[in-house]
Amino acid sequence: MSASYPSKVELKQGQVILFVRPGAKRPIWHMRIHVRGMRDLQGNKFTYVQQSTGETDLEEAQRIALNKYDELKQRVRSKEPAVDVAFKDIYALWWTQKREALEQLQKAKGRIGVTKRIGWYEKHAKRYWLAYFGDHKVSELTQAIVSGYWSWRLNYWSKADESERLRYGNHALMPAKKTLDMEQSALREVFAWANAMRIINYQPIIENPFARKGIAAARRPSFEPQQWANFRNHLDKWAKGGDEDRINSSHLYQRKLLRLYVLWIANTGMRPGEVHKLRHRDIVQWRTDDTGTLTLRIQVPHDTKTGARLVVALPAALGVYQALKHLTERTEPDDYIFCNRQGKAVSGFVKTLPSVLEEAGLLVDELGRKRSAYSFRHYYAEDRFRELGYNAMALDTLATNMGTGRMQLEKHYVRKGIAMDEDALVSTTMNDLSGDRANGVTEYETSRLRLAEKARRRGKSG
Numbered sequence: 360m361s362a363s364y365p366s367k368v369e370l371k372q373g374q375v376i377l378f379v380r381p382g383a384k385r386p387i388w389h390m391r392i393h394v395r396g397m398r399d400l401q402g403n404k405f406t407y408v409q410q411s412t413g414e415t416d417l418e419e420a421q422r423i424a425l426n427k428y429d430e431l432k433q434r435v436r437s438k439e440p441a442v443d444v445a446f447k448d449i450y451a452l453w454w455t456q457k458r459e460a461l462e463q464l465q466k467a468k469g470r471i472g473v474t475k476r477i478g479w480y481e482k483h484a485k486r487y488w489l490a491y492f493g494d495h496k497v498s499e500l501t502q503a504i505v506s507g508y509w510s511w512r513l514n515y516w517s518k519a520d521e522s523e524r525l526r527y528g529n530h531a532l533m534p535a536k537k538t539l540d541m542e543q544s545a546l547r548e549v550f551a552w553a554n555a556m557r558i559i560n561y562q563p564i565i566e567n568p569f570a571r572k573g574i575a576a577a578r579r580p581s582f583e584p585q586q587w588a589n590f591r592n593h594l595d596k597w598a599k600g601g602d603e604d605r606i607n608s609s610h611l612y613q614r615k616l617l618r619l620y621v622l623w624i625a626n627t628g629m630r631p632g633e634v635h636k637l638r639h640r641d642i643v644q645w646r647t648d649d650t651g652t653l654t655l656r657i658q659v660p661h662d663t664k665t666g667a668r669l670v671v672a673l674p675a676a677l678g679v680y681q682a683l684k685h686l687t688e689r690t691e692p693d694d695y696i697f698c699n700r701q702g703k704a705v706s707g708f709v710k711t712l713p714s715v716l717e718e719a720g721l722l723v724d725e726l727g728r729k730r731s732a733y734s735f736r737h738y739y740a741e742d743r744f745r746e747l748g749y750n751a752m753a754l755d756t757l758a759t760n761m762g763t764g765r766m767q768l769e770k771h772y773v774r775k776g777i778a779m780d781e782d783a784l785v786s787t788t789m790n791d792l793s794g795d796r797a798n799g800v801t802e803y804e805t806s807r808l809r810l811a812e813k814a815r816r817r818g819k820s821g
Contacts, residue, residue, distance in 0.1 A: 365381075366378055366379040370421065370424065370425065370428075371425075371428060374393045375391075375392050375424050376390070377417070377420055378391070385415060386415050387412070387413065388412045388417060388420035388424075389410065389412065390410060390411075390420070390423070391409040392407060392408045392409075392424065393406060393407045394428065394431045394435055394441070395435070397431060397435055398435075398438075398440060399440055399442055400440045400442065400448055400449075400452065400558065408442065438557050439560065444558065445493065445495060445496055445497070446489075446494075446497070446500065447489055447492075447493040449497070449558055450484065450488065450489065450492075450493075450549060453548075453552045453553065454484070458477060458480075461476055461477050468666055479541075480545065483542060483545070487515065487542070491511055491512070492508070497558065500559075500563065502564060505564070505565060506564070509539075509567050512539070513568070516530050516531070516532050531729070536569045539568075539570075540567065540569075540570070547565045550562055550565065578770075578771050579728070579734055579771075580724035580728045580729070580734055580737070581734055581741055582730075582734065582738045584742075584745075586721055587738055593715070593718065593719040594618050594621060594719075598614045598615050598617070600614070613699075613708075615686055616687075616697065616699075617708050617715070619679050619686065619697075620634065620697055620708065620732075621735055622675070622679045623680075623697075624732060624736055624739070625738055626672055626675045626739070627670055627672045627673070627676055627739070628736050628739035628740060628757075628760060629657070629670060630736060630762070631707055631733065631736075632664060633663045633664070633762075634696075634697060635704055635705060635707065636660045636662065637657070637695065638660075638692065638693055638695055639684075639690055639691065639693075641657060641659070641660065641696075642655055642657055642658075643655070643656045643658075644677070645671075654673065654674045654676065655671075655672040655676050655677055655680060656671055656672075657670040657671075657672060665763070670760055670761075670762075687700075708732070713729070716730055736772075737773075739761075740757060740761065740768065741773055743757050744773060749773075754768060754769070
C-alpha cells in the first residue's frame with residue numbers, strides 16, 4: 360500500500376486495508392481486500408478487491424470491510440468468482456460455449472452457414488434477455504426480479520415506441536406460447552450452467568405464465584378453400600399491376616415473383632426457408648408411374664431446418680417453375696430459383712406479403728392470428744388430407760414429404776375439423792369386422808388400399 364494514504368487502517372494482518380483518498384471532497388473510506396485464491400469469472404487469479412465502503416464513519420466502514428472479507432473467503436471456499444458479475448457477463452460466457460455446440464451440430468449434420476437457431480438466440484438475447492437482465496448483478500437477481508421478466512416480456516411490444524414497431528413489422532403484440540416456452544428453456548439453461556460452473560449458488564424458478572396450464576401451442580392460421588380461391592384471384596390481379604396507373608418494371612417483377620412464391624409453397628408444402636435456398640440443380644422433372652403425369656421432384660438442400668429430403672410436388676408446380684424461369688431469365692444449375700434481378704436469393708417478402716393479405720382481407724383469421732408464408736404450407740397439408748382422407752397412409756406419406764413428424768403434423772399443421780376421414784368411420788362399423796380386420800389386414804394396409812382406390816377413381820374421372 361502506498362505511503363501516500365496517511366489515513367490507512369489495517370485489519371486482519373494487512374489483508375484488509377481501509378483508506379481515504381487524499382484530496383477527496385468527502386472523507387469516504389475505501390477498502391482494499393486480499394484473500395488467497397481469488398479468481399475472476401474466467402478463472403484467472405487476481406490479488407485484491409478494491410472498492411468504496413460508502414461510509415465516512417470509520418467504525419461502520421470497518422464493519423462493511425470485514426463483512427466483505429468474510430464473503431470473499433466464502434466465495435474462494437466455494438470456488439465461486441470473487442467479483443460480483445452481471446448477467447450479461449454470465450450470458451457472454453455461456454453463449455460462447457452454446458454457439459460452438461450449435462455450430463458443431465450443424466457440421467455433424469452436413470450443413471453449412473449460420474443456423475436459424477443461432478440467429479434466434481442472438482435476436483432474443485439482444486432484444487429481450489440482455490435488455491431486462493443484462494446489467495443486474497448476480498447478487499441482485501432475486502426470484503422477484505426473475506419472475507418479473509414475464510410481465511415485462513408480455514408488455515414489451517405494447518409499450519414499444521412507434522419507430523421500433525415499424526422497424527420490426529413481423530412482431531406479435533402477444534407472444535405465442537411456443538415462443539415463451541422456448542425462451543423459458545433458454546433462460547433455464549443459462550442459469551443452470553451458471554449454477555453448475557459455481558458462478559451462482561442458486562437456481563431460480565423460471566416458468567412462463569402459460570406453462571403447465573394445459574394450453575396447447577397455437578397452430579399457424581391456414582385458409583378455407585374459398586378463402587384460398589379469393590386470395591388467388593386477388594393475387595393474380597395484384598401481380599399484373601391491379602388498377603394502379605403507375606407501377607415500374609422493378610415493382611412488377613417483385614409482384615410476379617411473390618405470386619409464384621405463394622403458389623410454389625401451396626403446391627409443394629415446403630418451408631419458406633427451404634424455398635429461399637433452392638437452385639435449379641435441385642429440380643428434376645419426373646413422370647409418375649401410375650398416370651404418367653409430369654411433375655417435379657425437388658431436392659431440399661441439406662443446410663436447411665431438417666436437412667436434405669426429396670419433395671414430390673403437385674402437378675401445378677411444374678407450371679409455376681416454368682413461369683419462374685421465364686420471369687427471372689436465370690436458368691443455370693447454380694442460379695437461385697427465387698432471386699431478384701441481380702440473381703441474389705430472396706430472403707422472403709416480410710413486408711409485402713402481409714400487405715397483400717391485408718388488401719385481400721385475409722391477413723388475420725377468425726381468431727385474430729396473423730397469416731404468413733407458413734400459412735400456405737399449412738393449407739397444402741390440409742388440402743392434401745381433404746383429397747387423400749385422414750388415415751395412417753396419408754399421415755406417413757405427407758409427413759415424409761413435408762419433412763416433419765407425424766405427431767407434429769397432427770398437432771400443429773392440421774385443424775381438427777380437417778382431421779376426419781368418413782371412409783375410416785364407416786370401416787369401424789360392425790359389418791366391417793367380418794372383412795379386412797377379421798382377415799388380419801392392418802390399418803396401414805387398409806389405408807394404402809383406400810388411397811389406391813381413390814387414385815384410380817380420380818384417374819377415371821379425369
